[in-house]
Structures are given as C-alpha cells and as structure tokens.
Amino acid sequence: MTGSRFALALATTLLATSGLVARQCAAQDYPARSVKIIVPFGPGGPADVTARQIGSILQETFGQPFVVENRTGAGGVIGTVEVVKSPPDGYTLLMMSNTQTANESLVPTRNYELMRDLAPIAPVNYSDLVMVVHPSVQTKTLAEFIALAKSQPGKLNYASSGQGTPYHMAGELFKSMAGIEVVHVPYRNSGEARTGVIGGQVQMMIDAVPAMTPNVAGNQVRALATTGKSRSSVLPNVPTASEAGVAGYEATIWLGLMAPAGTPKPVIDKLNAAVNAAVKRPDIVKLWTGQGTVAMSMTPEEFDKYLRGDIVKWGEVVKKFADKPK
Numbered sequence: 110m111t112g113s114r115f116a117l118a119l120a121t122t123l124l125a126t127s128g129l130v131a132r133q134c135a136a137q138d139y140p141a142r143s144v145k146i147i148v149p150f151g152p153g154g155p156a157d158v159t160a161r162q163i164g165s166i167l168q169e170t171f172g173q174p175f176v177v178e179n180r181t182g183a184g185g186v187i188g189t190v191e192v193v194k195s196p197p198d199g200y201t202l203l204m205m206s207n208t209q210t211a212n213e214s215l216v217p218t219r220n221y222e223l224m225r226d227l228a229p230i231a232p233v234n235y236s237d238l239v240m241v242v243h244p245s246v247q248t249k250t251l252a253e254f255i256a257l258a259k260s261q262p263g264k265l266n267y268a269s270s271g272q273g274t275p276y277h278m279a280g281e282l283f284k285s286m287a288g289i290e291v292v293h294v295p296y297r298n299s300g301e302a303r304t305g306v307i308g309g310q311v312q313m314m315i316d317a318v319p320a321m322t323p324n325v326a327g328n329q330v331r332a333l334a335t336t337g338k339s340r341s342s343v344l345p346n347v348p349t350a351s352e353a354g355v356a357g358y359e360a361t362i363w364l365g366l367m368a369p370a371g372t373p374k375p376v377i378d379k380l381n382a383a384v385n386a387a388v389k390r391p392d393i394v395k396l397w398t399g400q401g402t403v404a405m406s407m408t409p410e411e412f413d414k415y416l417r418g419d420i421v422k423w424g425e426v427v428k429k430f431a432d433k434p435k
Contacts, residue, residue, distance in 0.1 A: 136378075139376050140171050145201045146164050147178055147192050149188025151297065151300060153298075155299070159234060164176070185208040185273065190219075190221060207423065209223055211273045228369065231366055231409065238335065238361065239332050239344060240336070244329075255289055255355075258289035276317075283315065283358060322401065335349050336349070363405065366380070366384060
C-alpha cells in the first residue's frame with residue numbers, strides 16, 4: 110500500500126472510530142438537559158395523560174426534566190412534523206398512537222413518512238374501546254343499534270376526536286363490518302367529542318375504555334359493546350362486539366414513543382430500556398389495570414415491525430371507505 114493510500118485508510122478508520130466513540134459518549138451522558146415530549150393531541154386525552162405519567166417516571170430515572178407539550182392540529186400531523194424537524198439527538202420525542210399509522214394512508218398530503226423520518230423507541234400501552242350511545246337512543250343492544258342504523262341510513266351520527274384518530278378509524282371499521290351508514294362528526298379533541306355524545310349532539314361514539322367508563326357508570330351514556338378480543342375487566346357486563354353480533358371486530362388505541370430519524374442507536378436503546386422498566390413498575394401496572402389499560406413492552410426492532418403491520422392494517426380500512434361511492 111502506498112503512503113497516500115495508507116494515510117487515507119488510517120484517516121477513514123480514525124474518523125469512523127471517533128464517530129462511534131462520540132455516539133457512545135452521547136448515550137452515556139444522555140440526557141444532559143431537559144427532554145421535550147410532544148403530544149400531537151389535546152390535553153386530558155389518553156396520549157396526554159400517559160405522556161405525563163411516563164415523563165414523570167423518566168424524570169425520576171434520569172434526573173432531568175421530561176416536559177410534555179401539546180401541539181394539536183391536522184389530525185396529529187402538526188405535532189408529528191415538529192418532531193420530524195427537530196434535531197436527532199433524543200431531546201425531542203413524539204408520544205404517538207395509531208393515529209400516526211392511519212395517517213400514512215389517510216393523509217397523503219403530509220410532508221413526512223413515519224417509518225422514514227422517525228425512529229421507533231418503544232410502545233407504552235393499549236386500551237380497548239367501548240361503543241356508547243346517548244340515553245335518548247332507543248337501543249339497548251348492539252344488534253338493535255345496527256338495525257336502527259340500517260332503517261335510517263345516514264341519519265345517525267358518531268363522534269370522534271378527529272380524522273385518522275383511533276376513534277374515527279374504529280368507527281369506519283365498524284360501519285364497514287356491520288354494513289351500516291352513520292355520519293362521522295369530527296371534533297377537535299376527545300374531550301369535546303365525549304361532551305358531544307354525553308350532551309346528545311351526536312348519537313354514538315367509540316371511545317377509550319379508561320376515558321368513558323366513568324360516564325357509563327354515571328348513566329350519562331349507555332354502553333353497547335367493547336372492542337377487544339375478550340371482555341374488559343372494568344366493564345365485565347358489556348359484551349364484546351364479536352359477542353354482540355359483529356364477528357371478528359377488534360379495535361384498540363395504543364400509544365408509543367418515537368424520535369427523529371438519525372437519533373443515535375445507543376440513545377434509542379437507553380430510552381427503550383427506561384420505558385420498558387417504567388411500564389412494568391407495580392404502581393403503574395396497578396393503576397393501568399384498574400382503568401382497563403394494558404402495558405406494552407418491545408425492543409425498538411419489535412416496535413418497528415409492529416408499526417409497519419399497523420400501517421398495513423389501517424391502510425386497508427382507509428381504502429375501503431375511500432373507494433366507497435359518495
């Protein structure tokens with residue numbers, strides 16, 4: 110090898126080594142300052158509440174503030190874009206949900222791609238949903254509601270927290286599988302949607318079990334079915350949709366954390382380990398179990414596979430209602 114080639118090879122090796130050392134040092138020192146968790150949904154909803162719970166534990170773990178900021182709008186796109194455009198250093202994270210996986214096919218105009226521009230860190234939890242109606246709706250069972258909707262196509266409404274949210278997608282999946290036509294009424298956030306059905310402005314909503322259970326218990330709404338594979342532990346007397354007549358229907362809301370693409374792998378792994386430890390804490394497990402929420406734990410690679418599968422799942426649902434004649 111000539112002297113110049115040797116020098117070039119040595120320089121290349123030193124550069125690669127120094128880069129590796131720098132990344133390892135960054136992970137060892139991380140976090141050296143406050144970390145921001147962007148929630149692209151409104152205050153008080155499952156993503157916001159969970160981000161604050163997890164952020165508090167991560168703050169204890171790392172000894173640095175984990176600050177939650179709500180950046181709402183455009184069905185979760187605005188907050189997601191803010192994270193995409195942030196430096197890939199682990200100091201800006203996204204608390205995301207299946208809204209983001211649905212948006213991959215539902216919002217073709219977004220200026221990012223989830224799996225290209227963001228890096229999976231870890232899932233956090235999931236909750237089954239519950240279908241409720243205002244007490245003025247004269248149906249006691251899911252079968253009766255379906256029969257009513259079929260007798261009055263396009264006359265009944267259902268609320269959601271916006272386009273692409275789990276509540277919207279669960280509603281469209283239900284419409285498709287039940288063969289009914291009810292009109293989607295998107296609200297700005299889940300709290301407003303919940304108020305809409307409690308107040309009778311809309312007839313039906315599919316909402317997260319932890320959020321809607323107090324309203325069911327208070328007889329402000331009537332529960333017709335839950336959306337999991339088995340009955341909810343906090344609503345044991347409410348049948349699943351499959352039991353109630355829509356065989357195979359299943360929908361959940363799940364939450365997870367992502368970071369800008371290019372965030373050092375050691376930082377991703379450090380956050381993954383901390384989140385997985387957080388969701389296994391006995392106090393968190395007890396709290397979530399009492400609310401009907403289930404902790405999720407995966408490696409970044411497993412979460413990546415999960416996200417890609419969810420994108421395909423909701424892409425198929427979007428195609429069904431997008432291709433439907435208007």
